[in-house]
Amino acid sequence: MEKVYLVGAGMTKIGRFFDKSARSLFSEALWKAIEDAGGLRPDAVVIGNMTSSVLMEQDDLGPLLVDFAGLRGLPAFKVEAACGSGGAAVYTGYALVKSGLADVVAVGGVEKLTEGVxxxxxxxxxxxxxxxxxxxxxxxxxxxxxxxxxxxxxxxxxxxxxxxxxxxxxxxxxxxxxxxxxxxxxxxxxxxxxxxxxxxxxxxxxxPIGDGAAVVILVRGEERAREVAKKTGRDVLVELAxxxxxxxxxxxxxxxxxxxxxxxxxxxxxxxxxxxxxxxxxxxxxxxxxxxxxxxxxxxxxxxxxxxxxxxxxxxxxxxxxxxxxxxxxxxxxxxxxxxxxxxxxxxxxxxxxxxxxxxxxxxxxxxxxxxxxxxxxxxxxxxxxxxxxx
Amino acid sequence: MEKVYLVGAGMTKIGRFFDKSARSLFSEALWKAIEDAGGLRPDAVVIGNMTSSVLMEQDDLGPLLVDFAGLRGLPAFKVEAACGSGGAAVYTGYALVKSGLADVVAVGGVEKLTEGVxxxxxxxxxxxxxxxxxxxxxxxxxxxxxxxxxxxxxxxxxxxxxxxxxxxxxxxxxxxxxxxxxxxxxxxxxxxxxxxxxxxxxxxxxxPIGDGAAVVILVRGEERAREVAKKTGRDVLVELAxxxxxxxxxxxxxxxxxxxxxxxxxxxxxxxxxxxxxxxxxxxxxxxxxxxxxxxxxxxxxxxxxxxxxxxxxxxxxxxxxxxxxxxxxxxxxxxxxxxxxxxxxxxxxxxxxxxxxxxxxxxxxxxxxxxxxxxxxxxxxxxxxxxxxx
Missing domain, CATH: 3.40.47.10 (Thiolase/Chalcone synthase)
Structure with a gap:
């Protein structure tokens, strides 16, 4: 099977952002990651999140986030494993890419802890x-x-x-x-x-208690990774081994x-x-x-x-x-x-x-x-x- | 890539079970599915669930359920896509099997709506x-x-x-x-x-509002599917195409x-x-x-x-x-x-x-x-x- 590569990453600053929603934080991280990947857009999105149901009264977080980010329609869902939700999202994103269900996957995590007191x-x-x-x-x-x-x-x-x-x-x-x-x-x-x-x-x-979002872009196969490397002028390929x-x-x-x-x-x-x-x-x-x-x-x-x-x-x-x-x-x-x-x-x-x-x-x-x-x-x-x- | 097959299924009756927890419902469905698959045990578990965070005050549902079912240690996490959480779990389980991350995956869904009024x-x-x-x-x-x-x-x-x-x-x-x-x-x-x-x-x-759990067992490759068919005396192979x-x-x-x-x-x-x-x-x-x-x-x-x-x-x-x-x-x-x-x-x-x-x-x-x-x-x-x- 073809290997999985990392081709982009985006992060927001972490803090107590009473003026930012989970959607805006995620969107910021996602577009930073896409830009970092030379503009390569995902065809599926996996979201690590723990507390949206309780603190934001929001389920169905996947479509909510991709729609706000301007990518309505993509397969998108939330993965929850408490504080390990982000790691579980990476695990799931790897599987989506490796299995061929998607060629380019954005694995994101977002948490908005200051949504409540x-x-x-x-x-x-x-x-x-x-x-x-x-x-x-x-x-x-x-x-x-x-x-x-x-x-x-x-x-x-x-x-x-x-x-x-x-x-x-x-x-x-x-x-x-x-x-x-x-x-x-x-x-x-x-x-x-x-x-x-x-x-x-x-x-x-x-x-500390804080809000933030991070996204990494995964692709299947060395060829896609090399294309991004060429486009972004980077000479290092990184494999999610x-x-x-x-x-x-x-x-x-x-x-x-x-x-x-x-x-x-x-x-x-x-x-x-x-x-x-x-x-x-x-x-x-x-x-x-x-x-x-x-x-x-x-x-x-x-x-x-x-x-x-x-x-x-x-x-x-x-x-x-x-x-x-x-x-x-x-x-x-x-x-x-x-x-x-x-x-x-x-x-x-x-x-x-x-x-x-x-x-x-x-x-x-x-x-x-x-x-x-x-x-x-x-x-x-x-x-x-x-x-x-x-x- | 090798194909994905269904080799077992287990379901609980659906109802308003004030005397049953999500753990007991899931465990019942899981072991019915394992028995239906000729005793084949999973090496990873994906759980579709929407409301555990709000109604059960419970996150980290994956390990909670597999531990109670007697399979402590397996990779296990929750997938949430509102009422589509079960379908998203099947999607994820397919990816885990197809990608080679696991050979046998139990994809389950459980909901305990009568946990609250x-x-x-x-x-x-x-x-x-x-x-x-x-x-x-x-x-x-x-x-x-x-x-x-x-x-x-x-x-x-x-x-x-x-x-x-x-x-x-x-x-x-x-x-x-x-x-x-x-x-x-x-x-x-x-x-x-x-x-x-x-x-x-x-x-x-x-x-209606009701509680229930269902589990299907997925395997990678015709050989594993044929083994289960032989063991259970069934002559039909079913592919998750x-x-x-x-x-x-x-x-x-x-x-x-x-x-x-x-x-x-x-x-x-x-x-x-x-x-x-x-x-x-x-x-x-x-x-x-x-x-x-x-x-x-x-x-x-x-x-x-x-x-x-x-x-x-x-x-x-x-x-x-x-x-x-x-x-x-x-x-x-x-x-x-x-x-x-x-x-x-x-x-x-x-x-x-x-x-x-x-x-x-x-x-x-x-x-x-x-x-x-x-x-x-x-x-x-x-x-x-x-x-x-x-x-």
């Missing part, structure tokens, strides 16, 4: 937990992650301070990213003294091990196998750090760090510029922002631009192979993609 | 309209369809009575269907005297023609072309009749009847047993029921069983080729599938 967004996000076994008891999504972080600290002997090095570095990276919601450096002191949300998670351990997904229980009480995101272990193994690479080949990664603890669990469950050692290695300076892999130069969910259903698409767009060498922020060291890792719930679903520069 | 379900369903341009004015989904029906009556000179022949026949067919929500015959008098909901739509013109989707504006005011569902015109043309058949080859069809008017528009926009003539042809007895095509022997959304995101999967399951010759209700006349037609919104999205008996 913040307490409504908090409730909407908590729907990533099990409504009958968890949500009904009033637990928030931050509360669930706090339990995981507390247990991790107890089991592996870490302090609050060890976790502060995650947001510290994310804020630094984000300060270079023009699309980031929190593009400013911070200090250990500010992180450690930030307000407690759900002990031990403090404000600076948590990704593989995608994989896996799931776990939604409720945490049913997990085999609270500190292992099994969906991440499985999806990564599968994605790496399908791409025909080893994890050691990965030069660059964007991983899902909804909270500081999530970032460390991601590094461990992907296989970049042994279990229990990620915070230590991170504090020692691993995964920074010049290391292999380099991680989250976008600023991560923590500081680039986390417009839920769009996040997985932002990650793929960022990794793609890093491989092209023209990411407009903190630059990776000429990576050849990149991996993106997007989860929904507390590791309930994981979507992993492998991207590589084609020879 | 009926007024909550009415509100949730109205989210298939445009929240900012229509819903905000208080219009219900029935209200929107009533406008279309009124205009159709005025433009083509039909009376209320002409429309009553649709539910009349649907109820008769449903009386043979063990899965139907309304398995009982009715009379013209009962239909014409039923309560007015949104003039000119009366109660018996509208599909093509799938196609198209969209239109969500709000009705932006439509080019209020009485033409352009998404249906486009998706049908594409599906028929991809299957390499002519519309005249279709022996059997399940079409989307959320309301009587919808059924007639479907017949016209698919191309089975000239514009403006469907109610007349129907009243004359067309599309009944022995005609070509035979239509909606399940009883349709009207009387089989319309568990929103599951409906498109019910249709494919029913068409599949008709082709196999063992649909447990009103039987089609040995069809070779079948078409299913599922819409979301007032024709905002259409998903069409073509199924055929393999030689």
């Amino acid at each position: 913040t307490s409504e967004a908090t409730k909407a996000l908590a729907q990533a937990s099990d409504a009958q076994y968890e949500l009904i008891y009033g637990v928030t999504f931050t509360g669930l992650n706090a339990m995981v972080m507390r247990y991790y600290m107890e089991k592996f002997g870490y302090t609050r301070e060890d976790f502060a090095y995650w947001p510290l570095r994310m804020h630094e990276y984000a300060s270079y990213n023009p699309y980031a919601q929190l593009p400013r450096k911070t200090t250990l002191e500010a992180i450690l003294n930030s307000p407690l949300i759900a002990d031990p998670i403090r404000l600076f351990d948590a990704s 593989s995608v994989a997904m896996a799931t776990d229980s939604v409720d945490l009480a049913s997990r085999r091990d609270l500190l292992t995101m099994e969906s991440t272990v499985t999806a990564t193994r599968e994605a790496v196998k399908r791409a025909g690479i080893s994890l050691k080949d990965v030069d660059y990664a964007e991983v899902h750090d909804a909270f500081s603890i999530t970032g460390f669990l991601a590094l461990e469950d992907i296989g970049f760090a042994p279990k229990g050692e990620a915070p230590k290695l991170w504090r020692e300076g691993r995964f920074a510029k010049g290391d292999k892999p380099e991680v989250n130069f976008s600023g991560g969910l923590k500081a680039r922002g986390h417009p839920v259903g769009a996040t997985g698409v932002y990650q793929v767009a960022e990794a793609y631009l890093q491989l092209r060498g023209d990411f407009p922020g903190y630059k990776a060291s000429s990576p050849e192979t990149a991996l993106t890792h997007n989860i929904g719930g507390v590791g309930t679903i994981t979507a992993v993609s492998v991207l590589r520069r084609a020879k | 009926t007024s909550e379900a009415t509100k949730a369903l109205a989210q298939a309209s445009d929240a900012q341009y229509e819903l905000i004015y208080g219009v219900t989904f029935t209200g929107l369809n009533a406008m279309v029906m009124r205009y159709y009556m005025e433009k083509f000179g039909y009376t209320r009575e002409d429309f009553a022949y649709w539910p009349l026949r649907m109820h008769e067919y449903a009386s043979y269907n063990p899965y139907a929500q309304l398995p009982r015959k009715t009379t013209l008098e009962a239909i014409l005297n039923s309560p007015l909901i949104a003039d000119p739509i009366r109660l018996f013109d509208a599909s 093509s799938v196609a989707m198209a969209t239109d504006s969500v709000d009705l005011a932006s439509r080019r023609d209020l009485l033409t569902m352009e998404s249906t015109v486009t998706a049908t043309r594409e599906a028929v072309k991809r299957a390499g058949i002519s519309l005249k080859d279709v022996d059997y069809a399940e079409v989307h009749d959320a309301f009587s008017i919808t059924g007639f528009l479907a017949l016209e926009d698919i191309g089975f009847a000239p514009k403006g003539e469907a109610p007349k042809l129907w009243r004359e007895g067309r599309f009944a047993k022995g005609d070509k095509p035979e239509v909606n022997f399940s009883g349709g959304l009207k009387a089989r029921g319309h568990p929103v995101g599951a409906t498109g999967v019910y249709q494919v399951a029913e068409a599949y069983l008709q082709l196999r010759g063992d649909f447990p209700g009103y039987k089609a006349s040995s069809p070779e080729t079948a078409l299913t037609h599922n819409i979301g919104g007032v024709g905002t999205i259409t998903a069409v599938s073509v199924l055929r008996r393999a030689k």
